[in-house]
Amino acid sequence: MATIYDVAKRAKVSIATVSRVLNNSPLVSEKTRERVKKAIEELNYSPNVIASALTKKSTLTLGLLIPDIANPFFAELARGVEDASADFGFNIIICNTDYRSDKEAEYIRLLKQKSIDGFIISTAYYNDENVINLIKSNTPVVILGRDIDGEDMVVDVVVSDNVNGGYIATKHLIDLGHKNIACLLGPPQVKVNLDREKGYLKAMEEAGLKVRPELIVFGDFKVEFGFKKAIELLSLEHRPTAFFAANDLTAIGVIKAARFMGLEVPRDISVVGYDNTMLAEIVDPPLTTVNQQMRKMGYMATEFLIKRIKGESSGGQRIVLDVDLVVRRSTSRVYN
Amino acid sequence: MATIYDVAKRAKVSIATVSRVLNNSPLVSEKTRERVKKAIEELNYSPNVIASALTKKSTLTLGLLIPDIANPFFAELARGVEDASADFGFNIIICNTDYRSDKEAEYIRLLKQKSIDGFIISTAYYNDENVINLIKSNTPVVILGRDIDGEDMVVDVVVSDNVNGGYIATKHLIDLGHKNIACLLGPPQVKVNLDREKGYLKAMEEAGLKVRPELIVFGDFKVEFGFKKAIELLSLEHRPTAFFAANDLTAIGVIKAARFMGLEVPRDISVVGYDNTMLAEIVDPPLTTVNQQMRKMGYMATEFLIKRIKGESSGGQRIVLDVDLVVRRSTSRVYN
DNA sequence: CTGAAAGCGCTAACAA
């Protein structure tokens, strides 16, 4: 592989001059610039990012921490992140933490060693210590799709309006005549779930419906959880006629449970999911769900981070994206 | 951030000695080793990978080229790749090429600049030029889930047995009494599709069934393709009673088409997919599909690559993983 | 067993 010295020799200039044209410095005459460019071309030279990183401290790579890339929600986020990275000349290192704090810490350590320019974090429990420390160490960080209590810290946050998401989902069910609506959430340590619950409660109260605490359950975002909990709740004497689930996977579990118990969706049971992943279109019946614009969130988060890295922003922004309800065929009017 | 100099000073040794203990050189007495370790501990020092990469030429990071991480098939592969990377102390940079050769070339260029240690490529059309050149430039490469004509090149390949996959899928349908079986493949430039077709043909011939060329169609692996083509074929006068689709998404398209035309799966039409992604369990009816062990493929490919990088293997291996059929409820005996 | 010193490829003062 050709080095900057080879180029300098060929163009009959110093390596400093070559470095200048590589970095688009104006302090180079048109003539020499051309000469250098020609040499670069001829040698098929391309600068070694590692070497320049050693002085410039910039590797043009970002770290993305997510629980699991095989989960379609995070895959969508990751796609948005990668799209933005590519658009701005960055690359991204993906890390699956499996919701484990030790893995998260280990990845953060590893990536710091590698001098990455910043972190996009979508894995944190609320006010996770690893993340707080990272932010306090002055590394550029953006929190994606999660929340953090960023009072005295410089950190960007990109989330969607989870309170409203919970609200419109529940309101939709109420408008269809449902009164007994179960609410299956993810882990309470992930703050979006508290927000979605808030939206649920708001809609219920607004409609003057009484909230039955036994119908509000925290879980783990998985199909299995939706399945088991739904069976439990559907076995209740006074069973719910509708479910609001905090993600599509859980909602799918509910649909499976209903079918398992010989009930039909949406005739007997209405179900609303959350995320609008590709699964929502595929499941039968197609799922009514809250659409989060995951790709856009990933893209925007990355844009913010890169601006921050380039010094074009000083961080500390909080972006809340809109959500909307995609009505498909898993919800219908209740007759009873 | 502490440097090797800080550690040296604190431990009262030279930086060379610190470097030796970092790299587990035996040429250090137990006593000094302990002293250095203590200093490292106290300073919370962790070596700068970028700096060491400059001399060692190893960044402990790999590049993964896939068409689209939002596609569950590739997400599963990527998960396997990342798992293995983590187990062996590597990180991975993910690149989405969207099946575009120009993007692929650009990513390869970028990652070479970053001195990554090797590539895992799962995007290539058969004998793709970018990839051939990369391999010939002597960079460690492993081809994952695709094929390549590696005659005179040192490259590892990890695939699954696609001929057999096509065979067992088709055989299953034949065993259920089907005679008119459509075969919806992905792009012919991706060799796995040719192999799956081979398996299909083999099963048909073995059973003495005549192959109707109009029932064999190449497409693009998408839901939409399965939907459109199925509608077309189901409108034929002498329509197929079963479909073998070369991935789950296409199979799902077929199921949607059947429903759209008022037909019931599997009563009227049987469908077999390929990949056994999570979608297969979620769709209704749950999809009978060929299971490819994507994670394992990703894991093995990465293991091979790392062995090659470490000099523990000289490359040129070809691993063919077994496939098996997961029978769910989208296929049934034909009565007519 | 340990240390001095020469790089790895590039950037960024500082001089000229």
Added chain:
DNA sequence: TTGTTAGCGCTTTCAG
């Protein structure tokens, strides 16, 4: 405008 040179943080001879 251009060149010289001192690092960036670490590895690796080569001496001792």
